[in-house]
Amino acid sequence: MPKPASIAIEDTPTARRVWLAAWPVMAVFVLSNAPTPLYVVWADSIGFSAGVLTAVFAAYIGGLLAALLVAGVVSDRVGRKPVLVPAVALAIVACVLFATAGSVLMLALARFLAGIAVGATVSAGMAAVTDLAGAGLRRLAALASSSAMVLGAGSGPLLAGVLSEAMPGPTVTIFVVEIVLLASALVAVIRMRLPRADRSAAARAWIRVPSVHPQGRTAVLLGIAVFAPGITATSFVLSLGPSVLAELLATTNRIVAGALAFVMFLAAAGVQFAAQRFPVRAVLLAGAASTVASMTTLVLSLHASSIALLAVAAVLAGAGQGMGQLGGLTSISANVPSARLAEANAALNVGGYVPAAVLPLTAGFVSDATGLVAGSTGFAVVMVIAALAGAGIVAARTRTSAP
Template sequence: MATLMARPGTARSTGTATVWLAAWPVLAVFVLSNAPTPLYVVWQGELGFSSGTLTAVFACYIVGLLGALLVAGVLSDRIGRKPVLLPAVVLAMIACVLFATAGSVAVLAVARLLTGIAVGATVSAGMAAVTDIGGPERKRLAALAASSAMVLGAGFGPLLAGLLSETLPAPTVTIFVVEIVLLASAFAVVVRLDLPKGPGGRGPWIRIPAVAPGGRTAVLLGIAVFAPGITATSFVLSLGPSLLSSLLGAGNRIVAGGLAFVMFLGATGIQFAVSRLRLRTILLGGAAATALSMITLVSALRLSSFVLFGVAAILAGIGQGMGQFGGLTAISASVSADRLAEANAAQNVGGYLPAAVLPLSAGFLSDAVGLTTGATTFAGVVGAAAVVGALIVRVRAATVDSPR
């Protein structure tokens, strides 16, 4: 069976279908990232934990992801994508087994931690591998494939979990059996990919991801918009089911999973819609969508409106999708192949750190003062961050902007 060829840094490029196939492992791992979302209310009922504990379990995912980003980017650039991706897929499978057999909050926390590690490695090495496969002639296509695979996988996970948990026995087991099958196929794809070995290098293996001077503006712009966007979607994923159940009267797990799916479907669709726009336009649009999402979230809670909450979630997805795609596009145009994974890791560290801290803070604040007040405070902080991000883009985007 022929391998899937890629030689980054040369004129050789592969077909469009091969670029999309290379993105399959990213999608498969990200299906797991949010699959537990509609199941949290089930585990809450069985194990009896609070909103603060729920967001702490969710934050374990971010901790694992950030920890992986401190290693995976450097490791991938030095020894190659495949030695990082294959263990990441295996860790995701182990996490599936833990989720399916979880009988305590501690097991859920460990499963989320392992999921975060797998996702962090995939964000760094997997997305860089898609760029490697695309070659120099398909950088923008590769950025689109990698970014859309990430958000589409993140959306399919909760949708499948909601559907399977409501329609089949063992609501907290079936989705993870299905996910193991998806991950096995992803493992096979990674094995077939003919990715280059890393050139090695010097310096510490564990470090805060560093970016060469020519790529720092690109990473800054990505973080400025991606961070508020993914923080908004992280809130919907962690506390969204509780808000739907307790405040908006929508406790069905298919509704919770479907809402997360629609949110990430918006994140996916918007990337295709804006793929030929200028970078500055994409990033400003992402910041505006996130700010508007937070305004709509507050309105939804004040009016107890499920429809407005759904609109807020979709806008949050659009904000994340545009920020992520804009950042990846800027990085692929500004950073050399031998530092690409580390630059991707740097953008994700900047995005996921507030996505861990702010929803976690909102969860414990909600325990103290109520979900409505906690969510409103969260919305104000994230909305202000989106406005600051837009100001940064207006000042700095011209240095890396790319026309159609």
């Protein structure tokens, strides 16, 4: 695949439209991780173990994957808005359920609906950003979409942690604020001037595992090879991070838990801006290396009972996810026709989120049986192997030319 050109971020009306179009992506992703620092509150009031906590987290990824099986296809066929408007509305419903949750079942349902909203936004929202960018600013569109995702994912837990400690209603206020953000996102979606959908593939199945245009298959494969270990590592921090802080490091402050997730995703966003001018091959290899370093540092933090090392592990995990995501989206946007773009984005995310659901869930129940240190160490070893394998795939498939 040809080496993509560098991004020139210019303050033009077109560039501003691209960044504005990324706002709904960010607003929905604020909800994706907002519950993270609140799990300790719900665990006290409702009562559940680390295994049940990761099962609640997995409900979110289950909803996300269900949406990815439909949203990309529907978005490419009927348009971005018919997918994005219901997605934002579902996110608002999820906020109401979170704010009133009194059982594990209600939490799981709220997480499931949030996952559907995020899955639809990943497919249609990111494709909408690329549509508005046009051919000349596709690299900028990939950066805007990816950074909006990680900034939203990081802002949610930080806001939740601060508001739950400083305001009454520790599990309510953040979701009231998020409803306001989502309402503004809904307005932004309605006002988007998007091209008409290409209905040439109308005979194809509506619900299926996302398929990738032949021109983009290598791009998706390379993205998954690095993005999957990276997002699985960050999913561990989001799902079991509060348990690690509470049980091993004796820290129950919700601002600390929220800040840990925030710095992780801040690193994911920052590294994308820093890496935007490098070839995709170099970005992907650096992402895999960052995930390996993250999991190594995680093991050290557990055995040393060090919050500082845990924070370093979170930052490195965020960098690994960010570079895997940026590399994958950049390569996809450069190689996949616009009419198949949302489905290709969905395929990348399916490949990433399946292990992000299964492996932390497994680690949670293994931790219930063997202890948090043993379960987390086993998870870290699996992630190191996966990240090294991903680096090997990238190196082998891009040996002759950078993607």
